[in-house]
């Protein structure tokens with residue numbers, strides 16, 4: 084899932100202030116916490132109230148889209164709802180406002196969220212942790228299914244930095260497990276610790292050039 088945090092209300096009000104008729108579009112996809120219709124309605128109430136305090140009367144409609152990162156779904160969901168709308172406020176991750184801009188180019192689309200990271204939710208502990216950095220060259224087969232790029236504070240490729248604490252925590256953030264401590268324990272359990280004898284060359288971060296495209 085994609086972790087987002089809501090932008091400060093003042094920031095949202097600043098970019099909405101030139102407009103009156105606003106459509107707030109939630110996304111039922113993968114944001115966490117959820118950012119669907121109910122959250123859109125709650126935000127609409129907040130914006131209307133905060134707008135009044137600034138002397139501005141917004142006219143806000145709310146809706147939600149199954150997946151704002153899908154151009155077809157976004158267009159077919161939003162297009163019938165934008166008559167008289169002057170601007171769209173998206174509750175999706177950063178993909179949402181960009182898809183809206185692409186499919187409804189005559190309307191300004193703004194983000195209500197800051198997109199923070201991709202993570203896994205561990206329901207038993209009520210926590211979401213970053214688990215993938217989308218680095219383009221997955222090495223999980225060598226590291227026991229534990230990602231050192233997203234989970235080691237230094238993104239080390241060839242074992243721990245030497246700062247691993249005796250309790251298995253990371254020297255950078257003692258609240259967190261050292262990723263390499265977890266990897267070594269896991270490989271020991273699987274009987275594949277010898278996989279670490281092979282030195283991993285520096286990752287090809289050339290694959291991280293932005294603007295990547297994947298064809299079906």
Ligand code: SF4
Pocket residue numbers: 085110111112113114149150151152153175176177178179
């Ligand atoms: S727009 Fe973002 S949050 Fe919504 S479904 Fe797509 S990736 Fe998930």
Ligand code: SF4
Pocket residue numbers: 234235236237238239242243244245246247248252253254255256260261262263264
């Ligand atoms: S202590 Fe472990 S997780 Fe922290 S930076 Fe060093 S190797 Fe990475």
